[in-house]
Amino acid sequence: KNEVEQSPQNLTAQEGEFITINCSYSVGISALHWLQQHPGGGIVSLFMLSSGKKKHGRLIATINIQEKHSSLHITASHPRDSAVYICAATNFGNEKLTFGTGTRLTIIP
């Protein structure tokens, strides 16, 4: 069974700061997902990656397969980025997601 761990659990930062959230997993995966969950509960899929790096607007996701580690970066953070960020791993052979415990991000104006 894959174990997915995230750090930090909680992160508070000032508007404009560069944010990094880390995710590590224990077993080789077919893909790593980054999800965003807003206070109302709805979930948005931000990235799905299996190698290298992806960028969308101010968000950047990287993955190091050898080290079994992924990071989510937010540049020029804004209060609207405040949410819970969840990484999830897909194992080979099925589509099931194993979720990390999430990182609660609060950006202060």
Next chain:
Amino acid sequence: GAVVSQHPSWVICKSGTSVKIECRSLDFQATTMFWYRQFPKQSLMLMATSNEGSKATYEQGVEKDKFLINHASLTLSTLTVTSAHPEDSSFYICSASKGVTGTGAKNIQYFGAGTRLSVL
């Protein structure tokens, strides 16, 4: 994009009643749909995987007779919480997957907005 609609977003019911939650993929055909449950300040937990036209596969510890899943078409799956009790109060989220596409994009899950169930 790919949109998944979940309804209702919020429901309050009396203990002993049944509640049905719908999950629809609006602009794509979902080969697989997933149902998750999330308790406050906890991560999502997979309850069951649903494929159109076949019986759902339930995760260990999830009662299939209590949480009835019907995947009637490639765009609709329903979760019925039967004889709901206060301990069933939770946030239920569905997701839908397109499976593998021609471009090789796979395993992307598109999430519904969730249903908050409160059983009195």
